[in-house]
Structures are given as C-alpha cells and as structure tokens.
Amino acid sequence: MTVLAEAPAGIDDRLARRNALVLAVAQALAGGNTAVVFGTAGLVGTMLAPDPALATVPVSTFVVGQWMGTLPVGAIAKRYGRLVTFELGTLIGLFAGLICAAGVILGSFPLFCAGTLCGGLYAAAHLTYRFAAADTASDAFKPKAVSWVLAGGVMAGVFGPQLIIATKDMLPEYVFAASYLAQAGVAVVAALVLLLVRFPDQRSGEVRAAAPPRPLAVIFRQPRLITAVICALASYATMNLMMTAAPVAMIACNHSVTDAALGLQWHVMAMYAPSFVTGSLIVRNGTGRVIGAGLALTAASAVVGWAGTSLAHFWGALILLGVGWNFAFVGATTLVTACHTASERNKVQAVNDFLIFGTMALGSFASGQMLARDGWPLVAEVVLGAVLVAVALLGWVALAGRLRNIPEA
Structure with missing residues (x-):
C-alpha cells in the first residue's frame, strides 16, 4: 500500500530542539521516580512482606504497571494530545509517591505494592518523552532529539540515589x-517543567497527514518496523534481565x-551517558550500523559475564550492557x-x-528462576541467544535493502 507524503507543516527543528531540551529536564526529574523505586522497593519489601520470598514483588509490580500503561498512554495521547498525557502521568506519579509513603507508614505491603504499580504507570508516560521530542523534528534531527531526551537519564541516575540518601x-x-514523599514533590516540579x-497543535500535537492512517496489521508488515521492534525488544529485555x-x-x-551497588551505578551511567553522542553517530553512520554496534556490545557483555564471576567480569559485563542498550535502543x-x-x-509507538x-x-519474573535453577551462566546464555536472533534479523533486512538510514544533516 502506498502512503502519500505528509505535509511539511509542523516540521520545525528549532522547536524540536527546544522541546528536546525541556523533555530532557523532565526526563531527569521523572526518572528519579524509577531510581527511588528500584533503589528502595526491595528493602521496603523485605520489611513489609509477609514472606521474605515476596520481597521483590514491589519491583515486579512497578514493571507490570509500566507494561499496563503503554496502550492507555497511546490512546490518551491520540485523543487529547501529548501534553495532557504527560501531565496526567505526573499526577499519577504524585499519587505513586503518596501511596508508597502511606504503605510504609501504615506497614501495609499491599498498599505499598499499589504505589509501585502507580509508579510503573508514571514510567509508561515519561518513557514516551523520547517519541514526543521527534514529533516536530526533521529526519536528520530525529536521532539527536531522541538521544537528547534519554541523556536526561544521566541526571536521573545521579539525582535519584541522592534523593534517597x-x-x-x-x-x-x-x-x-x-x-x-519527596518523589511525589518532584513529580509536581516535573509537571511544571512540562x-x-x-x-x-496543543490539542493533539499532530500535523495533518495527506493519507488516512493505515490499519496496524498493514503498518506492522513493514520489515523495517519489525526489525526496529525486535531489536528494541532484544536490547531492553536482555538489559533488564x-x-x-x-x-x-x-x-x-x-x-x-x-560492590553490587557500584556495578549498577556504572551500568546506569553507561546506559545514558552515550546519549550525548548517539544521535550524531546515527546521523553520520545510519541507524542500522548503530543498532548493530549496540547488539554487538550486548553480545560481548553476555560473553564477558559467562566467562567468569570476578568483580571485573561483572562490572565489565554491566558497562558493556549499558552502552549496548543505548546504541540499540x-x-x-x-x-x-x-x-x-x-x-x-x-x-504504533x-x-x-x-x-x-x-x-x-x-524477564523480570524469570531472572530469579534462572539464577535459582542454573545460576548466572544461564542468564548470560539467554542474553546471547536473544541478541543473536536480533542480529540475524537486522542483517537479513539490511541485505535485502529494506533498512533505509536516516538522512544525514
């Protein structure tokens, strides 16, 4: 099916730069929500859970909330616009902090888990900032807009732990x-920044298209889109695992x-610090090469992790994993x-x-089972296998000439 070219109205790189910078700041603030949950929920779970085996459930409910929120976020954005979606997300972030605090004060494990579930819903909203930054960007500036927003994760990685301390x-x-309670206050600040x-168009944030929207079944037949989804899925799921x-x-x-905490700190920095240059690398070298480099680094991470259990092996694997995730994602x-x-x-998003x-x-639920059954080497082997499948698909689509690169600026 042939899609007519879209009207150029709404493409404004100057506006896109402004939005990307604002959204990067908002991402740094909103990302503090995730940092607080991942940094404390397991410990709070240990104190509140009726069974020690349930201590990590609050982290899992956060991930489930993030998953559950994706489709509603898209539907609300389509009907009411990006800005309404973002502000609604920060409102849920406010409730997340208040509910979690109430769970701690009242000693209620179910209430605390409900709060982390809301935290996941908030994350589902703020993770779409990366797409919003590209809404008014030209093809040449889109990679930079996306990477600028994710660069806000560097500040979130520093800000979140310091907020806890x-x-x-x-x-x-x-x-x-x-x-x-502090995280709830930060959500309010994020709402003001947004x-x-x-x-x-403040109502929808969309420009008019020359052709009506296609059915999802048609859109998702595109080899490029299938490749993008599989590569993003492989990079994010294996990173989380x-x-x-x-x-x-x-x-x-x-x-x-x-040692474990420092390893995770270096991992988070490796995830987001490359964002300052990833967009330029994509413009210069093309999406396919940068995704391929990211998947290669993730595969290298799995090999290093599988090769040994010294501190150098763990830290090296986590750093390679972070950079690989950034490039591929x-x-x-x-x-x-x-x-x-x-x-x-x-x-589509x-x-x-x-x-x-x-x-x-x-993957979040499966990781514990893998460790308990076969240990760390199995985790590394699963990561390597998933990445190799994505690499094979990427290579096939590239060889078939269906992976067009983003034009150079």
Whole structure:
C-alpha cells in the first residue's frame, strides 16, 4: 500500500530542539521516580512482606504497571494530545509517591505494592518523552532529539540515589517514607517543567497527514518496523534481565553489597551517558550500523559475564550492557519514527512499547528462576541467544535493502 507524503507543516527543528531540551529536564526529574523505586522497593519489601520470598514483588509490580500503561498512554495521547498525557502521568506519579509513603507508614505491603504499580504507570508516560521530542523534528534531527531526551537519564541516575540518601531517615520511625514523599514533590516540579513543551497543535500535537492512517496489521508488515521492534525488544529485555540478576549473582559469588551497588551505578551511567553522542553517530553512520554496534556490545557483555564471576567480569559485563542498550535502543526508537505517519504515530509507538515492556516484565519474573535453577551462566546464555536472533534479523533486512538510514544533516 502506498502512503502519500505528509505535509511539511509542523516540521520545525528549532522547536524540536527546544522541546528536546525541556523533555530532557523532565526526563531527569521523572526518572528519579524509577531510581527511588528500584533503589528502595526491595528493602521496603523485605520489611513489609509477609514472606521474605515476596520481597521483590514491589519491583515486579512497578514493571507490570509500566507494561499496563503503554496502550492507555497511546490512546490518551491520540485523543487529547501529548501534553495532557504527560501531565496526567505526573499526577499519577504524585499519587505513586503518596501511596508508597502511606504503605510504609501504615506497614501495609499491599498498599505499598499499589504505589509501585502507580509508579510503573508514571514510567509508561515519561518513557514516551523520547517519541514526543521527534514529533516536530526533521529526519536528520530525529536521532539527536531522541538521544537528547534519554541523556536526561544521566541526571536521573545521579539525582535519584541522592534523593534517597538525603531523605531516607527524615522520618526515623518510617525509613524511606520521606523518600517517597519527596518523589511525589518532584513529580509536581516535573509537571511544571512540562508546561514549557510546545506542539504545533496543543490539542493533539499532530500535523495533518495527506493519507488516512493505515490499519496496524498493514503498518506492522513493514520489515523495517519489525526489525526496529525486535531489536528494541532484544536490547531492553536482555538489559533488564541481566541488570536484575547481576546484583543477586554478585552477592551469591561473595562480592559485597557495595560492590553490587557500584556495578549498577556504572551500568546506569553507561546506559545514558552515550546519549550525548548517539544521535550524531546515527546521523553520520545510519541507524542500522548503530543498532548493530549496540547488539554487538550486548553480545560481548553476555560473553564477558559467562566467562567468569570476578568483580571485573561483572562490572565489565554491566558497562558493556549499558552502552549496548543505548546504541540499540536509541537506534531502534529512531527507526520506529521513520515507519509511520503523524496520524499513526501514537498507536504504533504504544504497541511498540507494549511489546517491549511486556517482554521486560516476563524477564523480570524469570531472572530469579534462572539464577535459582542454573545460576548466572544461564542468564548470560539467554542474553546471547536473544541478541543473536536480533542480529540475524537486522542483517537479513539490511541485505535485502529494506533498512533505509536516516538522512544525514
């Protein structure tokens, strides 16, 4: 089916730069929500759970909330616009912090899990900032817009832990309750920052298309889009699987909790720091090469992790995993934006994230079972196998000449 070219109205790189910078700041603030949950939910779960085996359930409910929120986020954005979706997300983020704090103060494990579920819904909204940054961007600037927003994750990786450290003991009888109250306050600040985002049409943030939207079944027959989704899925799901399992495996291999925490800190920095250059690399070298480099680094991470259990092996694997995720995920996100029209983008992006975070949720639950049954080597082997499948698909589509690169600036 041939799609008519879209009207150029709404394409404005100057506006896209402004929006990308605002959304990067909002991402740094909203990402603090995720950092607080992942940094404290397991510990709070240990204190509140009726059974120690349930201690990590609050983290899993966060991931499930993130998955559940993807399709509603897309539907709301299509009907009411990006800005309404973002502000609604921050409102849920406010409730997430308040509910989690109430769960800690009241000693209620179910209430605390409900709060982390809301935190996941908030994450589903703020993870679409990367797509919104590309809405008014030209093809040449889209990779940079996406990577600029994800660069906000660097600040989130620093800001979130510092927020925990500064607030965890402010209510001595209820450890971490103040951290969640502070996170609720940060969500309010993020809502104010988001008011600075501007779209050509404030109601929908969309430009008119010369052709009506196609059915999803038609859109998702595109080899480029299938490749983008599979590569994003492989990079995100394997990253989450390995990142979730690594701290437990490190402690099981007689490394300290501090060593595990430092390994995760370096991993988070490796995930987001490359965003300052990833967009330029895509413009210069093309999406296919950058995605391929990311998948290669992820495969190398699995090999390093499989090769040994020393501190150097764990840390090296986590750093390679972070950089590989960045290249593959930013590249795949950019490729998704090249596979739909403006009128189709909300539903396509929502389905893309639904598939990614659904697989991520399964990986979150599966990682513990893999470690308990066969240990850390099995995790590395699963990661390597998944990445090789994505590499094979990427290579096939590239050889078939169906993977067009984003034009150079």
